[in-house]
Amino acid sequence: MTQTTEFDLKSFVASLPLLPGVYRMLDSQGQVLYVGKAGQLKKRVASYFQKKNISPRISLMVSHIARIEVTVTRSEAEALLLENNLIKTLKPRYNILFRDDKSYPYIVLTGHGFPRLAYYRGATGKQHQYFGPYPNSHAAKESIQLLQKIFRIRTCEDSTFSNRARPCLLHQIHRCTAPCVGLISQQNYAIDVRNANLLLQGKQSEVEGLLRQGMEQAAEAQHYEQAAALRDQLHALHTVQQKQFMESGRATDADIVAVAELNGVLCLNLAMVRGGRHLGDKSFFPQNAEGQAADEVLHAFLAQHYLNHSVPPLILTSTPLAANALEELLGEQVGHKVQIRHSASGERRQWLDMALKNALLTLHQQAGQQAGQLARLEKLREVLALPQLSRIECFDISHTMGEATVASCVVYDNLAMRTAEYRRYNISGITGGDDYAAMRQALFRRYQKLQAGEGKRPDLILIDGGAGQLSVACQVLEQLGLMEIPLMGVAKGVERKPGLEQLLLPQHEKPLQLLPDNPALHLIQQVRDEAHRFAIRGHRAKRGKTRTTSMLEEISGVGERRRRNLLARFGGLQGVYQASLEELAQVEGISLSLAEKIYQQLH
Template sequence: MTFDSKPILKNLPNLPGVYRMINAQDEVIYVGKARDLKKRVASYFQKNLPSPRTRMMVSHIAKIETTVTRSEAEALLLENNLIKSFMPRYNVLFRDDKSYPYITLTGDEFPRLAFHRGTQRKGNDYFGPFPNSVAVRESIQLLQKVFKLRTCENSVFANRSRPCLQYQIERCTAPCVGYISVEDYKHDINHAALFLQGREQQVMDELSEKMSAAAERMEYEMAALYRDRMQSLRQVQARQFVSDFNVADADVIACAELQAQVCVNLVMIRGGRHLGDKSFFPKNADGCDMETTVQAFLEQHYVAQAMPPLIIVNVAIETAALEEVFTEQVGRKVKINTNPTGDKKVWLKMAQTNAKLALQQRAAQSANQQGRLLALREALDLPETTERIECFDISHTMGEATVASCVVFDRGDMQPAEYRRYNITGITPGDDYAAMRDALTRRYKKIAAGEGKLPDLVFIDGGKGQLGIAVEVMREVGLPDILLVGIAKGEERRPGLEQMFFAGRATPVGLKKDHPGLHLLQQIRDEAHRFAITGHRARRAKARTHSSLEDIAGIGAKRRKSLLTHFGGLDGIKNASVDEIAKVEGISRMLAEKIYQELH
């Protein structure tokens, strides 16, 4: 039945807001924003829609819901949140990269130079974002070499009695043991901050003045120190600075298409330095033009994200509304340039080349993975419909902090968003069979109930015993038809000698070391192992760093910190008397007695 839009359009206001297109199954299939809701929604119901994709979407509309907002900027934020929540079929979707890495200079008396990802804290200075963690760590190494700033944790810094190796290799001035004054260290911190802000010439000028002054005072060792620091800075400039770019901070964005696949490449320039680039591959971009794709990227990428004053793109899009929204969002002017000239055009061409190369590499990898999957089907006599493969592994240290992992291979590639970990409790420590039973039961009970996708093939990292457990679980949950394969490691656990066990077959199957199907199996198995062991290590580390103070009622983070600072650690608290504990600020006599009893 054709959707009648007239009653909806009649009551829509000429105000900014967000609209949601919903199909007959009550699924949100598209989310959009508008400066004028009435005009924007009405545009979908014209007689001659130019885009086949839009016509297809409109044919599935069963109802429309709208939300009025105070401004277009607010509409953009709401639209982005709704897209993340509903993942609509007809919205171009980009991966949410809210956790870009930054360099931070902490607000301590002797500030620490550190890698940071996540929520930013007051009192610290942050520089970035960087496209990846490698770029951050390389920059930290350069800053250490030039400015000799500390990178150690505060717990280590506070308990040093002599300089560490970083001082010996001239990467730190050892503020932990007083080898540098607060004032001199502050100068180094200021120089590092200026450098990260792109004001490197100011740093060079100050260092040059200090070198000359030291030479005049005949402090030649100090003058040589400043000279060496200037030489190091010049080397960094030669390696990283964009000498022909007249804007300190900018993002260069290029979109490219190859064989119906789309890629958006983002080049980041911060403080006049080329920090690197990152490629994004959107979902649901079939049939979309480049303008729509770039528009979606800008809206989804920069909402609640730090942005530079200049954004350069290779597609002619309407920029006025976005510039207005972004300017309001960051509180300063943001310019989107769709027709760059000179050096900016050169950088845009480089971003386009990056996008095309990323597409070519992805196409080659996809073809390779498809070939491996075909080889695996033939070798194991699997149905031609075998596409989705799940693999399970167990990780623990002598039964401690047992974690099971499930990784997914589908649509020709690993699917990290669908990976799952299971913390295993309530079993005999070290019982891998019980751990596997627990993980499989939890996973496939939900799938049997209709939650999630049914796999075509399940790999179990283990031999006949593990496979037997998997067969029992599948019968219990009502999924006996799923094909199960146990992967046993070869002699001396050497790769290439794996054997595969099938339910109902007496003899295992082995593949040659150079068999493409074996390479796919190893890739999936190794990914399951990696995912399990990282989860296990995190759980084990958390358990081992858990303080027994956390289990005492009435002891929160603030009191715990006061106690540990006062006594220098948990052992100090254990050795203290009730009277000594009660002297700590915020600890009453009654609470001191409770702490003493809990720790003894």
């Protein structure tokens, strides 16, 4: 229901039904200010205009409302789903927002004859077994490494597994039993996979019992090598249990969500327990949460987070919530009962206490980092006489002898590097190695959008380079009519050592050189180094992709099929490069004469 004439609040509220639904509050420009859901639309919308003790934030929002739109739904749970989808799509300025992680990492055991243990992100399917999710990639990858030490399950890609002629390095360092070349039977390999599966489910006592039983049986049958191998697995299992996980007495699947506050800043900590093992935690900082109560922040997180991710049977929260509709909706989504609980005792209370402590620790760490960043930024403002300096964008060019030129742009804003706003530009149509032309192209592509009113205007542009690059930047900004944006070049200086950088300003004839311990220089170095890192990473990826295809394509007699066979057999171009003449000749379709030609071309 959309108001097309002058908005009459009183009659509009009177016309609303006492039914569940979603309301959207818009300003005079048609921008959505806030999205909310209600069990009874009439009562909820009216409450915004009747309460005398509403917060200053809500009072400010109400003062900007030009019209209200509503959508009636069949249930409150359906309203909750629609509300969440609209919040993620519209990102209203007065809604509590959390950064939407596209996916969480899992550990997967594939469904092959010799299953593979692997790190995985994305949608899960029925053909493989998935364990997790893990709060971050480090926790998942560390778990894989530790499981390798115990059960020595393969982690290689299928193409590598199918084309191995001899055991790889992982077998030599006792991280794989080399099923690719038949050094373990499928039956014995399946036992290792079963035990890894049980351990990932949190059934470590069952795994320990099976290993001990197998060791004793092997010893009785005088299979001493097998008994020794099982003994080593038991020892490795004990080491892993001590190193990696905080164990629970029960095989519980639960998430623990706690909110803490420090100096008006809120932090939410999410800890994951799977199979009774505490897998780690992750912290989130909500946007638009100033003055909001902890229960409102928690409810916003649960709705935005779990309506796109897997949901455990139990969610423990640091604050009590009225979440019946959310429980119903999440249960329908995952096909099992979901409980959201606050009261807890024993180990569950310990989990909640630990999540709260981690949230507070993160807040203290962020406060310390921001204080340091603020001191650096204030000093840079003073040095450059730019009192409004907040957003800095820095450019760098990376290539190898003119090959695979890439330009990077990184963004520093609001006292932190903003990785979501980083951009890379693949440079083409220039003479290889012409850094000036590359810088010109990158700057033009970046800032021509400002002429159309798109994008954010920086308060300072840093150019990693000398007077030539800075001159090119001045020309581009003049061409685009953006000369009011301050520019500064960062040259490495004569000795090219950190701390001796020369700062080049268009309006100054002589370069500015700050003392090595100057906080302003430290901020410049931080942003410049990040631009350099980001450019090199993009350049290496582009160069590697180009070389992987071009070097083999340049060899006559090596078509697409033979090239594919070579890459599959040796696991990539590096493996082909390292292969001997005899190994090359063993690849399907590669004769001895062609192998000699390939070897000579690559070397």
